[in-house]
Amino acid sequence: MRMMVLTALMLAVPAVSVHAQADHKAHPAQKAKMTRGDNAMAERMIATWPARPKLGARQMMAKYGAPQEATRERLVWHNQGPFKRITVFNLETPHDFPMPHVDFMEHTITYNVPLDKMEDLIEFDGSSTINRTVGELSARCDLEGHNVLTLNLDHDIVTGKKSVKEAREAFGQNIDQDVKGMHPPYVMALQFQPHDMKTAAFADTPVIPGSPLRAAVAPAADGPAQMKDAVALASVIAIDLNQVNAGAQAGQEQLSAPVMAYAKKLHEEHGHHMVATMKLGEEIDVTPLITPAVANMQIKGADALAAIIPMDGMAFERAFLSMMVMGHTEVLAVLDNQLIPSAANPELKKHLMATRT
Secondary structure: OOOOOOOOOOOOOHHHHHHHHHHOOOOHHHHHOOOHHHHHHHHHHHOOOOHHHHHHHHHHHHHHOOOOEEOOOEEEEEEEOOEEEEEEEEEEEEEOOOOOEEEEEEEEEEOOOOHHHHHHHHHHOOOOEEEOOOOEEEEEEOOHHHHHHHHHHHHHHHOOOOOHHHHHHHHHHHHHHHHOOOOOHHHHOOOOOOOOHHHHOOOOOOOOOOOOEEOOOOOOOOOHHHHHHHHHHHHHHHHHHHHHHHHHHHOOOOOOHHHHHHHHHHHHHHHHHHHHHHHHHHHOOOOOEEOHHHHHHHHHHHHHHHHHOOOOHHHHHHHHHHHHHHHHHHHHHHHHHHHHHHOOOHHHHHHHHHHHO
């Protein structure tokens, strides 16, 4: 079945150039990896950038080599030193803490920011970005060293070592030392180890009643029979989601009236059926479980739909209908050979038979 799931800071004064030279001097091994050809694409992308972002981009290229991503809007390096990602933007954002400058360089680490500390970090520095789902903490300014300073002080706030007020004062003090060429440790390197991705990421919890859960985090099923029922419920939900998304995508295309009506019907009926399936799970006290096999259904659906999206007009229409015929045929086989025979709960079996019809 082809299915898919719904898927900082920097003082704007010349004196900082003293630290900039020291901070961005590349290690010999890193330098050895660089060639003019490596940076040629990046240089073409930044040719028309403003002077300050262009300077930042060249500083990062001098230290880390050619970026893995290069567009006219940004350069991106992945997994360099302690950083998960380094991004230099073709964008100058005015920022007045600790004094007026522009932000354009961002350093991201893997870090789990506790919910009760998020407000404190933003109060400390509005240029910080927190993504709890992925488990990322980012600082943005115009020098790597001052992003490092921000991240170090973020960590101090999270661990209770400093209050927001103390961190803001410490930021100014470190900048003062930095512009005097004293190279304070908080500017030179992270003073802590970034977190592990497995513990930093936060997938959150579903709020839609009857929503399926990932098998790895769901309560254990009460025996093999309930496990089969849980997988059956999740499989039907995955089927419905695939059809909802296929219908929604088709609804954005230029289609003939009958096919457009079919796409609308597909979207609406599978959406209602998905909600009914989740409600049934609540009624029979079985939590749908997303096992690897169910996840693979979602992946196959995404792959199939992605393949036809580049098509236009009649080509899309024909490919869409062909995908629906093949997909529904495969679903009938899954229902007949797997889900209906294995269903233990009588209400679920009745629901699966209705689904087949």
